[in-house]
Amino acid sequence: MSEVLRAALVIARRDFSAVIFSKTFILFLLGPLFPVVIGMAFGGLGEKITRESLRPTVGMSMTAPDAARMERAHRILAARIGAENLPNLQRAPTGDPRALLARRDARFMAIVSGSVERPILTGKASDLAMLERDISLLASAAVAGDQLPHVQVEKQLVSASAGAEAQSRLLTGRAAQVLVFLLTMLLAGMVLSNLVEEKTNKVIEILAAAVPIDSVFLGKLLAMLGMSFVGIGFWGSAIVAGVKLLAGPDIAPPTPAVGWPIFLLLGAVYFTMAYALLGSLFLGIGAQAATVREVQTLNMPVTMAQMGVFFFATYAVDHMGSAPEVAAIIFPFSSPFAMIARAAQDAAIWPHLLAIGWQAIWVAVIIRLGVWLFRRHVLKSGRSSRRRLFRRRSAMVK
Structure with a gap:
């Protein structure tokens, strides 16, 4: 042996x-370090693109005061839950939402019209299913306005958590x-x-x-x-x-x-x-x-x-x-x-x-x-x- x-x-x-x-x-x-470096670079770039560019854009075909209320609600919610969790809002001309979506130069996934109290969301069925809750949240925050409550969470620290560990x-x-x-x-x-x-x-x-x-x-x-x-x-x-x-x-x-x-x-x-x-x-x-x-x-x-x-x-x-x-x-x-x-x-x-x-x-x-x-x-x-x-x-x- x-x-x-x-x-x-x-x-x-x-x-x-x-x-x-x-x-x-x-x-x-x-050799193996090159894919890691390239992956990190493209991962950061992809995250930035996803965060800034790939969020759906919703056009607001509303009156100027209602559009301003929706934009203010968007800023408040973005500060609390993050802008990446909300769709982009962009003002659109007033008129028939279906005609606005059919235009070749349109960049909107959906159009919200009507008023803040009674918003109407127009778009494809799959897009409406994805955006309905977000628009409802934005409209609810816009209706609440300055009355939107902000509850301060009290933090209590522990040295260990069995579940987290x-x-x-x-x-x-x-x-x-x-x-x-x-x-x-x-x-x-x-x-x-x-x-x-x-x-x-x-x-x-x-x-x-x-x-x-x-x-x-x-x-x-x-x-x-x-x-x-x-x-x-x-x-x-x-x-x-x-x-x-x-x-x-x-x-x-x-x-x-x-x-x-x-x-x-x-x-x-x-x-x-x-x-x-x-x-x-x-x-x-x-x-x-x-x-x-x-x-x-x-x-x-x-x-x-x-x-x-x-x-x-x-x-x-x-x-x-x-x-x-x-x-x-x-x-x-x-x-x-x-x-x-x-x-x-x-x-x-x-x-x-x-x-x-x-x-x-x-x-x-x-x-x-x-x-x-x-x-x-x-x-x-x-x-x-x-x-x-x-x-x-x-x-x-x-």
Whole structure:
């Protein structure tokens, strides 16, 4: 066993150095940050557009005093509940509302006419269903005028709220699940291409002749895992720096049930387990594939199945202690996602020790299965072909 581990570390150091010191690794590190920056920029722009431009505009075909009362009511309500929760109001010419809506230059979704006491809203049925309550609220505030009451809410602070804490821990567990899943799917696929490339170049045969196949598989898995942690460290540092820069240093995320130090440690362990489980499966697939096209063909069903497993684990978050959560914990590929969510909601540590041991057993089983398939279908076929070739040459000499 020590010989296998020693050889695996040699293979891991070789692959890790080859990836880390390559010219394209910096592009690999910077690549995921570009979508994040672009997403934040477009998210802020989209929020601004939604807040300012995409709110429905209602034309007021009313007398000037009634229109002024509606505008004043709009300002009062906007100060209390936010302008983004109300439609825009714009004065429109008096006349038939249907004719105003039919004009090509009209920019109104609906027209409110009549008086403040008896408003008439004209528009399509779907638009009226959306705007009816807002116009009724504005008209009611306009009728009340200066008599619109404003009740001051007295605030009473508490140090803790069990319901709010449970909700925040649930959100923390969901966020951790999504993060572990995205990182696993982003990084585990590199194991496939690495192994297929070395099979094509016949490097894998040289390694197989020098060290046990178990060491080759384990070493490649350790190398890609180490490279993944380098990437995670870089991306995590960049995200933390960006959040502190944009949100300020006083931001305080909700505390998970096990506490942040243990939660981060468990997050790293469960990412390792999820990566090892999926990576060892990908190693077995890559060992059987001869070309990149075959890898892509085999990779798709595995990826879709993993997405289904992830959705099953997210469903189990809301049902702690139920049969779905127990099944998600027992099934090895969903176990890391289910357990990281449990760490955010339950302070018990012993279930994590059992789960990590259970997942490690399955990693070993999947690696052994991949090694067995590699020996049976790749190395054995290679030896038999060499024997046939040798016999053919012997026959030619005779």
